[in-house]
Amino acid sequence: MLTEKARDQLASIAGQENMKTDTASLLAYSYDSTSQYQAMPDAVVSPATTNEVASIVQVCNNENIPIVPRGSGTNLCAGTTPLEGGIVLLFNRMDQIIEVDEENLTIRTQPGVFTKDINKVAEEVGLFYPPDPGSMHISQIGGNISENSGGLRGLKYGVTRDYILGLEIVLPNGKIIRTGGKLAKDVAGYDLTRLYVGSEGTLGIVTEATLKLIPQPETKKTMLALYRDLESAAETVSAIIANRIIPATLEFLDQATVRVVEDFAQIGLPTDAQAVLLIEQDGASEVVARDMERIAVLCKENNAFKVTVAESKQQADALTSARRTALSALSRLKPTTILEDATVPRSEIAKMVRAINDIAVKYEVSICTFGHAGDGNLHPTCLTDIRNKDEITRVEKAFEEIFHKAVELGGTITGEHGVGAMKLPHLHLKAGEAGIEAMRSIKAALDPNGIMNPGKVFTQAERNRVVVNK
Amino acid sequence: MLTEKARDQLASIAGQENMKTDTASLLAYSYDSTSQYQAMPDAVVSPATTNEVASIVQVCNNENIPIVPRGSGTNLCAGTTPLEGGIVLLFNRMDQIIEVDEENLTIRTQPGVFTKDINKVAEEVGLFYPPDPGSMHISQIGGNISENSGGLRGLKYGVTRDYILGLEIVLPNGKIIRTGGKLAKDVAGYDLTRLYVGSEGTLGIVTEATLKLIPQPETKKTMLALYRDLESAAETVSAIIANRIIPATLEFLDQATVRVVEDFAQIGLPTDAQAVLLIEQDGASEVVARDMERIAVLCKENNAFKVTVAESKQQADALTSARRTALSALSRLKPTTILEDATVPRSEIAKMVRAINDIAVKYEVSICTFGHAGDGNLHPTCLTDIRNKDEITRVEKAFEEIFHKAVELGGTITGEHGVGAMKLPHLHLKAGEAGIEAMRSIKAALDPNGIMNPGKVFTQAERNRVVVNK
Numbered sequence: 001m002l003t004e005k006a007r008d009q010l011a012s013i014a015g016q017e018n019m020k021t022d023t024a025s026l027l028a029y030s031y032d033s034t035s036q037y038q039a040m041p042d043a044v045v046s047p048a049t050t051n052e053v054a055s056i057v058q059v060c061n062n063e064n065i066p067i068v069p070r071g072s073g074t075n076l077c078a079g080t081t082p083l084e085g086g087i088v089l090l091f092n093r094m095d096q097i098i099e100v101d102e103e104n105l106t107i108r109t110q111p112g113v114f115t116k117d118i119n120k121v122a123e124e125v126g127l128f129y130p131p132d133p134g135s136m137h138i139s140q141i142g143g144n145i146s147e148n149s150g151g152l153r154g155l156k157y158g159v160t161r162d163y164i165l166g167l168e169i170v171l172p173n174g175k176i177i178r179t180g181g182k183l184a185k186d187v188a189g190y191d192l193t194r195l196y197v198g199s200e201g202t203l204g205i206v207t208e209a210t211l212k213l214i215p216q217p218e219t220k221k222t223m224l225a226l227y228r229d230l231e232s233a234a235e236t237v238s239a240i241i242a243n244r245i246i247p248a249t250l251e252f253l254d255q256a257t258v259r260v261v262e263d264f265a266q267i268g269l270p271t272d273a274q275a276v277l278l279i280e281q282d283g284a285s286e287v288v289a290r291d292m293e294r295i296a297v298l299c300k301e302n303n304a305f306k307v308t309v310a311e312s313k314q315q316a317d318a319l320t321s322a323r324r325t326a327l328s329a330l331s332r333l334k335p336t337t338i339l340e341d342a343t344v345p346r347s348e349i350a351k352m353v354r355a356i357n358d359i360a361v362k363y364e365v366s367i368c369t370f371g372h373a374g375d376g377n378l379h380p381t382c383l384t385d386i387r388n389k390d391e392i393t394r395v396e397k398a399f400e401e402i403f404h405k406a407v408e409l410g411g412t413i414t415g416e417h418g419v420g421a422m423k424l425p426h427l428h429l430k431a432g433e434a435g436i437e438a439m440r441s442i443k444a445a446l447d448p449n450g451i452m453n454p455g456k457v458f459t460q461a462e463r464n465r466v467v468v469n470k
Numbered sequence: 471m472l473t474e475k476a477r478d479q480l481a482s483i484a485g486q487e488n489m490k491t492d493t494a495s496l497l498a499y500s501y502d503s504t505s506q507y508q509a510m511p512d513a514v515v516s517p518a519t520t521n522e523v524a525s526i527v528q529v530c531n532n533e534n535i536p537i538v539p540r541g542s543g544t545n546l547c548a549g550t551t552p553l554e555g556g557i558v559l560l561f562n563r564m565d566q567i568i569e570v571d572e573e574n575l576t577i578r579t580q581p582g583v584f585t586k587d588i589n590k591v592a593e594e595v596g597l598f599y600p601p602d603p604g605s606m607h608i609s610q611i612g613g614n615i616s617e618n619s620g621g622l623r624g625l626k627y628g629v630t631r632d633y634i635l636g637l638e639i640v641l642p643n644g645k646i647i648r649t650g651g652k653l654a655k656d657v658a659g660y661d662l663t664r665l666y667v668g669s670e671g672t673l674g675i676v677t678e679a680t681l682k683l684i685p686q687p688e689t690k691k692t693m694l695a696l697y698r699d700l701e702s703a704a705e706t707v708s709a710i711i712a713n714r715i716i717p718a719t720l721e722f723l724d725q726a727t728v729r730v731v732e733d734f735a736q737i738g739l740p741t742d743a744q745a746v747l748l749i750e751q752d753g754a755s756e757v758v759a760r761d762m763e764r765i766a767v768l769c770k771e772n773n774a775f776k777v778t779v780a781e782s783k784q785q786a787d788a789l790t791s792a793r794r795t796a797l798s799a800l801s802r803l804k805p806t807t808i809l810e811d812a813t814v815p816r817s818e819i820a821k822m823v824r825a826i827n828d829i830a831v832k833y834e835v836s837i838c839t840f841g842h843a844g845d846g847n848l849h850p851t852c853l854t855d856i857r858n859k860d861e862i863t864r865v866e867k868a869f870e871e872i873f874h875k876a877v878e879l880g881g882t883i884t885g886e887h888g889v890g891a892m893k894l895p896h897l898h899l900k901a902g903e904a905g906i907e908a909m910r911s912i913k914a915a916l917d918p919n920g921i922m923n924p925g926k927v928f929t930q931a932e933r934n935r936v937v938v939n940k
Contacts, residue, residue, distance in 0.1 A: 103708055103817040126714055150655045159655055161664075162632065175904040182815035184845035185620045185629060185885035187668050188893075188900040189927055190909045194631075194664035198657050215714035238573055244596055244685035286756040345652035347573040375654035415655035423658075430658040434645040438916060439660045445915035446908060457659055 001085070002042045006063045010045055010087065013055045018046040018093065029070065029088040030081070033135075034422055035336045036386060037078035041068065041088045048093040050168060050176060050207040057205065057451075058174035060087065066454050069201040071111065071143025074135035076339050077420025079147060079200050083455035089205065091142050097121055098208070104182040105213045106165060111142025111206050115149075118211065127213040130157035133416070134324060145206050148198030150416030152249045152280075152323070155374030157214075159416065161197045168208035169196055172447035182210060195442075200418050201453040203446050217282035220248070221292045222316035224308045225299040226273035230254070232303040233275035234350030237373045239298045240279075241346065245291050249280035250374030251323055254353070257330070257370040257381075264329035265322040270306065277304075277373065278323050280316075326370050327381070334366075334383035340399060342406035343377045343415030355405045356380045363398040365391065377415035403429055419457045427458055471555070472512045476533045480515055480557065483525045488516040488563065499558040502543035502550045503605075504892055505806045506856060511538065511552035518563040520638060520646060520677040527675065527921075528644035530557065536924050539671040541581065541613025544605035546809050547890025549617060549670050553925035559675065561612050567591055568678070574652040575683045576635060581612025581676050585619075588681065597683040600627035603886070604794060615676050618668030620886030622719045622750075622793070625844030629886065631667045638678035639666055642917035652680060665912075670888050671923040673916050687752035690718070691762045692786035694778045695769040696743035700724070702773040703745035704820030707843045709768045710749075711816065715761050719750035720844030721793055724823070727800070727840040727851075734799035735792040740776065747774075747843065748793050750786075796840050797851070804836075804853035806862075810869060812876035813847045813885030825875045826850045833868040835861065847885035873899055889927045897928055 002010070002021075011019045020026070021043045031038040042065075047053045060067050066086025073080050082088055091112030098108040102125055107118060115136040122129045132151035133139055139149070145167070150159045166180030169192070179193040180186055196203060227233040237250060253261070253276045262269035270276065277299070281291045292309060299307045310316035331337035344352045353369055356378070360367040371378035380402055384395050403413045407429045414423050428436055436458050443450075443458075472480070472491075481489045490496070491513045501508040512535075517523045530537050536556025543550050552558055561582030568578040572595055577588060585606040592599045602621035603609055609619070615637070620629045636650030639662070649663040650656050666673060697703045707720060723731065723746045732739040740746065747769070751761045762779060769777045780786035801807035814822045823839055826848070830837040841848035850872055854865050873883045873896045883889075883896045898906055906928050913920075913928075 101815075101817070103711065104815045105711065148657050148661070150657075154654050161661070171904065171908060175907075177902055177905040177908060179901075179905065181880050181882065182817075183813055183880075183882055183885070184624050185813055185842075185847045186882040186900075187618045187620075187886060187888050188882045188884050189889060189897055189905065190673075190912060191618070191631070191664050191668050192905065192908060194661050195912075198661050203660075215716060241573065241575065246685060284754065284757045284760075287754045290754075343653055343655055345571075345574045347571070347652075372655075377655045410651055410653075412651065412653055412656040412658045414658050415653070416657060418657050419659060427659055430656075431649075432647055434641065435647040435649065435659065435662065437645075438641060438647060438662060441915035442660060442665075442912055445911035 002065065003063065006059060006065060007043065009059045010043065010056060013052050014045050014047050020044040032073035032075055032078065032080045034076055034078040034081065034420070035338055037081040037421055039081055039083045040085065041082035042085050043087045044090060045087050046090045046093045050170065053170045053205055053207050054174050054176055056089070057170050057172065060451050061172060061174060061449055064449055065451060067451055068453050069142070069146065069205050071140030072138045074139045075143065075147055075418060075420065077414070077418040077422045079418050079420035079456060081421060083421055091140060094207065100125060101182060106182045107211045107213055109141055109209055109211065111140060111209070113141050115139045115141050115144055122213050123216060126216050128216040129163060129211060129213055131160045131163055134327060141209065142206055145197055145209055146199065146201045147418045150377060152251060152372060154372055154377065155250055156246045156248045161194055163212045164193055164197050164209055165212050166210035167193050167196055167206050170205045170207055172204055172449070172452050180210065198418070200420060200456050202443060202457050203452060219285045219288050220280060220282040221288050222310040222319050223279045223292060223295065224319060225277040225279065225304040226270050226306040227275040227304055230275045230353055231350050233277050236277060236299050236302040236304065237349060238347060239302055240295055243294060243298060245294060247279050247295065247374060248282045249278065250372070251278040251370070252373035253278070253323065253370040254368060256368040257326055260329045260333060260368065261322050261326055264332065265325050267318045267322050269322060278319060280320070330368060330381050330383060334385055336384045336386040338382045338384065338395065340380050340402065341377060341415045341417045342380060342402050342411065342413065344406050344409045344411030346374065346376045348409040348411065349373055349376055349378070352378060352406065352409055356402055359398050359401050363394040365395050365398050367398070376411065400426065421455055424458060472535065473533065476529060476535060477513065479529045480513065480526060483522050484515050484517050490514040499540065500552065502545055502548065504546055504548040504551065504890070505808055507548035507551040507891055509551055509553045510555065511558045512555050513557045514560060515557050516560045516563045520640065523640045523675055523677050524644050524646055526559070527640050527642065530921050531642060531644060531919055534919055534921060537921055538923050539612070539616065539675050541610030542608045544609045545613065545617055545888060545890065547884070547888040547892045549888050549890035549926060551891060553891055561610060564677065570595060571652060576652045577681045577683055579611055579679055579681065581610060581679070583611050585609045585611055585614055592683050593686060596686050598686040599633065599681060599683055601630045601633060604797060611679065612676055615667055615679055616669065616671045617888045620847060622721060622842060624842055624847065625720055626716045626718045631664055633682045634663055634667050634679055635682050636680035637663050637666055637676050640675040640677055642674055642919070642922050650680065668888070670890060670926050672913060672926055673922060689755045689758050690750060690752040691758050692780040692789050693749045693762060693765065694789060695747040695749065695774040696740050696776040697745040697774055698743070700745045700823055701820050703747050706747060706769050706772040706774065707816060707819060709772055710765055713764060713768060715764060717749050717765065717844060718752045719748065721748040721840070722843035723748070723793065723840040724838060726838040727796055730799045730803060730838065731792050731796055734802065735795050737788045737792050739792060748789060800838060800851050800853060804855055806854045806856040808852040808854065808865065810850050810872065811847060811885045811887045812850060812872050812881065812883065814876050814879045814881030816844065816846045818879040818881065819843055819846055819848070822848060822876065822879055826872055829868050829871050833864040835865050835868050837868070846881065870896065891925055894928060
């Protein structure tokens with residue numbers, strides 16, 4: 001609970017009208033896109049400037065009030081659930097693109113800008129911001145930075161981290177620092193920029209970012225390849241890379257996912273295939289044409305029974321959009337959807353998908369798998385019902401085994417969703433105890449009072465979990 | 471001084487024959503490629519395995535013995551000078567490429583491998599490791615990682631950081647951690663991989679690295695454009711980027727540098743030009759052909775008085791090699807060469823070069839400038855004589871003003887050389903006091919006894935400087 005003094009201080013900083021403490025507001029920000037996690041904040045505050053953020057942080061640091069910075073709450077790791085109460089910090093009043101610099105190929109933005117608008121503004125001047133997390137139409141760039149969001153273009157273009165050149169950060173002590181800049185090269189001290197990208201709001205608050213843009217690819221082509229078995233699809237992925245082609249997108253969908261997506265999107269997806277690859281290449285038109293031809297041959301050589309190249313931009317967009325609806329489509333089927341992101345080296349995809357299927361059978365749970373085959377980032381997705389305690393126990397066991405398997409294959413427990421509260425119990429599998437200890441010491445050094453997003457990544461604080469039914 | 475006990479312990483770990491304490495050996499490792507800095511270590515140790523490194527670190531941590539990890543010592547920031555004594559750790563016995571994984575496009579390597587050999591091994595299987603620091607023929611990959619080395623291809627391909635997927639690290643407490651992996655996506659906790667890249671050996675010791683490779687570009691073309699004035703060269707750089715072309719290399723040399731390089735390399739470089747651009751493009755042959763044609767037009771439109779495309783690979787290699795000899799060529803002229811790396815946003819290059827020239831005149835010192843124009847990473851290089859105390863004082867003042875100017879233009883005090891001991895007094899200009907405080911707290915958290923490479927980046931420890939004459 002906030003003291004009256006703290007409440008008054010916060011209201012006087014942001015303005016009474018930008019601080020909500022009514023139950024409806026608190027409830028609205030008591031959960032994010034992650035099933036199973038809910039906890040009530042004490043207040044929801046919307047600052048308008050970096051200085052206001054700094055003042056708020058100072059109050060919270062003095063009074064030991066937890067701060068949960070939150071974009072659109074689209075994360076899937078319970079990364080923005082206010083597990084220990086305190087204030088949820090919104091950036092709806094810090095939502096401006098400050099500058100597009102065509103000469104330096106950068107964009108300077110506040111955290112509350114929607115990712116899709118970064119894309120749009122870049123495109124308007126023939127530039128390109130590649131990171132495209134599944135939620136990009138509603139996610140905010142500040143959230144993307146905190147989670148180091150991935151997306152469908154990771155294989156060729158990398159992830160959010162690869163496009164963050166500089167940050168303005170309010171440290172947990174309320175001081176403001178600026179890292180990096182419009183600079184491709186900067187080695188002045190430790191790389192705080194990349195330390196903060198993906199730190200899930202546990203080390204401070206990003207109040208401004210300078211992003212790197214690249215020239216827009218001249219053209220793009222989209223292809224669909226259908227398989228009667230999983231191995232052939234996985235072998236195609238390997239064959240494409242072995243031929244030194246790096247497609248912009250190389251997505252995998254299993255039959256269950258294709259059926260659900262088709263049922264939802266109705267665009268004529270082939271529900272009889274056991275596995276589908278959605279492949280996109282972009283770049284100079286000659287190169288795209290040549291790559292797509294070679295990819296089509298490789299698909300056929302690896303037993304694709306059908307290969308279709310989209311004939312128009314509309315058709316291509318429909319295919320990509322259908323893939324993007326996978327989570328929405330799947331989540332219609334059962335009361336609870338748990339979307340994970342176990343990730344393995346590309347060479348281990350077939351083994352991993354097979355292991356997921358075996359684990360689902362073993363625990364008698366329903367798991368569909370789709371994801372970014374090109375970078376080994378899979379999305380095993382469990383359709384379940386949180387009210388069924390017995391099933392939920394089996395689901396948790398199944399995912400634990402999936403994480404173990406991913407790490408055993410040289411992979412990780414999370415490729416792009418983050419640890420948050422959700423995967424906190426599994427972090428040791430990937431980072432090891434000494435690794436967690438190192439991370440924890442960094443956290444303690446920068447945030448000695450533990451006010452920033454407590455209960456996330458690795459903190460042992462008890463979870464204030466409120467189970468809700470959908 | 472090492473205690474007898476510590477000396478015995480270290481010798482028993484690495485083997486007596488792999489620990490040198492004779493004066494000749496100590497002297498050989500008392501300096502690196504940075505003028506003006508020298509200090510004697512107490513021992514030079516060459517471990518053979520990660521476990522040996524861990525045991526050595528444990529001894530040093532218990533006994534408060536400084537450790538200076540060192541590759542080939544080619545750094546230009548006094549990054550490996552053992553300012554507080556202790557042991558210099560060499561990796562000549564950890565010099566194996568462990569694995570080239572063509573399916574996952576990765577290479578796993580020990581720190582003592584020469585950068586050029588990483589390149590060579592990658593090329594043999596049609597792959598490419600882009601970072602190419604000036605010293606790549608003798609530098610070790612471990613040193614590149616510690617310094618986050620840049621190079622000529624930074625504009626298009628990024629720097630060392632962008633190719634490090636995973637690390638094995640011996641922490642200052644002697645524990646071994648593994649970060650990342652053969653993974654394009656991994657967000658399991660803080661990004662320790664990138665925190666360690668560029669941390670200049672102050673946070674621990676990298677004992678193994680997994681590097682990302684990319685397909686080798688199909689072809690490459692090289693072009694030289696000559697200008698009668700600096701502004702035209704800078705405007706060409708802007709025009710190329712404004713036309714959405716990102717060349718692989720976009721190097722700038724001023725007249726003084728060109729003259730010295732030509733005198734050294736004798737390959738017919740045009741010594742009458744006031745400014746020269748060396749431009750390379752690589753990729754698919756159609757794209758390279760088209761880009762080079764457009765670039766040639768842009769050069770002429772921006773007043774290049776001559777544009778030459780290399781007609782053969784030999785001719786192209788000669789041009790690039792000549793550029794690579796700039797430091798060697800310049801360092802023949804005077805007893806002391808100080809090569810800096812003030813870096814600005816690309817749009818500010820002309821302003822920065824002009825400011826450097828004005829500052830050189832003001833302090834009556836001789837400064838040539840060349841560097842990576844495409845990414846704003848300039849190398850103002852001062853030819854001086856360390857025995858001339860009066861001149862050295864003016865040189866130091868000139869560089870201080872250059873760093874101020876770079877930061878004022880939105881740049882940084884170091885683009886690719888690192889802070890080390892050399893730029894430690896200037897770090898606050900870029901990072902700010904709050905930024906340094908944040909870095910220092912991370913250092914204290916991970917290395918509470920301050921054993922790792924003390925006196926570098928930001929530590930206030932007094933410099934044990936021994937001035938030597940060349």
